[in-house]
Amino acid sequence: MNDLQTLLAFIQTQAPAGGIGNDGTLNYRDLDAYFNDKLTNGSNDPDDVRAMRDRALTACGLAGANSVANSNLPQPGNEKRRAASATILAMSIIRDTNTTALTSHYNRLINMSLTPILSELKALLTAGDIVKSTKHSHLELKNFTSAGKQKTNFTHEAEYAYERAQGLLMSARQQFVLPTSAMSGLLAQAFTAFFGNPAAVVDTTTLPFLAGAAKPTWNPANQTKRAVVRKVLQKVCDAYISQDVRMYFGGRSIDTGTNAYVSGDTKPAKVHLGGTFFGKAKTGLNTKAGIVVHEFTHTFARTDDHAYGPTQCKALAVGTAAEQLKALTNADNYQYFVEAAFG
Numbered sequence: 001m002n003d004l005q006t007l008l009a010f011i012q013t014q015a016p017a018g019g020i021g022n023d024g025t026l027n028y029r030d031l032d033a034y035f036n037d038k039l040t041n042g043s044n045d046p047d048d049v050r051a052m053r054d055r056a057l058t059a060c061g062l063a064g065a066n067s068v069a070n071s072n073l074p075q076p077g078n079e080k081r082r083a084a085s086a087t088i089l090a091m092s093i094i095r096d097t098n099t100t101a102l103t104s105h106y107n108r109l110i111n112m113s114l115t116p117i118l119s120e121l122k123a124l125l126t127a128g129d130i131v132k133s134t135k136h137s138h139l140e141l142k143n144f145t146s147a148g149k150q151k152t153n154f155t156h157e158a159e160y161a162y163e164r165a166q167g168l169l170m171s172a173r174q175q176f177v178l179p180t181s182a183m184s185g186l187l188a189q190a191f192t193a194f195f196g197n198p199a200a201v202v203d204t205t206t207l208p209f210l211a212g213a214a215k216p217t218w219n220p221a222n223q224t225k226r227a228v229v230r231k232v233l234q235k236v237c238d239a240y241i242s243q244d245v246r247m248y249f250g251g252r253s254i255d256t257g258t259n260a261y262v263s264g265d266t267k268p269a270k271v272h273l274g275g276t277f278f279g280k281a282k283t284g285l286n287t288k289a290g291i292v293v294h295e296f297t298h299t300f301a302r303t304d305d306h307a308y309g310p311t312q313c314k315a316l317a318v319g320t321a322a323e324q325l326k327a328l329t330n331a332d333n334y335q336y337f338v339e340a341a342f343g
């Protein structure tokens with residue numbers, strides 16, 4: 001067996017009985033199957049997934065996945081090296097950790113005794129890196145360990161964004177979704193800026209939402225813009241408050257240039273936070289909480305990304321008929337509306 005096969009066989013023998021991760025459907029015990037699941041998932045680049053495996057081998061100074069050489073890891077005296085390498089492999093495949101961090105973890109592990117190395121491997125295999133937030137019962141945090149020295153800071157930032165997004169959505173419900181009287185002041189201004197005339201009527205069957213079960217529908221089809229925005233925000237608000245949310249510290253694929261993206265089904269609702277997310281403001285437009293609202297309008301109401309940024313979003317709101325329909329289904333328009341009216 002080569003080094004990779006040796007490590008996978010070792011992981012099989014070490015993994016805890018049952019071995020079902022907190023994700024329910026993910027069987028972390030069989031890391032090879034989990035790896036192949038990632039490899040065949042259409043939303044992943046297969047080369048990225050293979051690199052995820054191969055950089056673990058590199059960090060441990062082992063031969064590549066396609067090597068035909070027999071591994072010397074099973075030999076007596078190599079117990080710690082085997083356990084540490086297996087842990088690094090699991091860490092890379094489960095957490096998508098970068099090479100620098102893998103190397104540093106390898107150097108840490110190899111200086112520990114065997115028992116705690118094996119405990120770390122088991123923890124990775126059973127739960128990945130998911131922890132419940134100590135502040136919010138509906139919030140889980142995943143992969144923040146891979147943020148290294150920034151772990152504590154980023155965890156606080158994520159928790160704060162979750163909490164503030166909830167505040168924005170609760171205000172939207174109290175001040176916009178529930179009231180029936182005419183809008184005034186800042187609320188009216190924000191609505192007009194990002195959606196246009198609230199009394200204008202649109203045919204909701206022509207609204208360019210993304211496909212999916214969460215896409216809102218109206219009966220009758222003709223509705224005012226205000227009714228459209230109200231229903232979208234109501235759906236987002238209801239779901240956000242009642243469902244578990246899992247925030248990921250993004251993973252290598254979104255380390256630079258991306259604020260956030262959402263993935264998978266909605267239980268829990270998952271949002272991946274990228275490198276640029278943590279540099280965003282706390283108040284005003286383009287906030288961390290606003291980004292969370294943006295992402296969950298995708299998940300819970302199937303909004304699209306037709307345009308980005310306040311200038312383009314405002315232009316959509318007063319543009320052609322088709323552009324106005326885009327404004328009503330554009331995630332950034334909802335983010336800016338909520339931030340401007342309730343921030």
Ligand SMILES: [Zn+2]
Pocket residue numbers: 294295298304305331
């Ligand atoms: Zn988006």
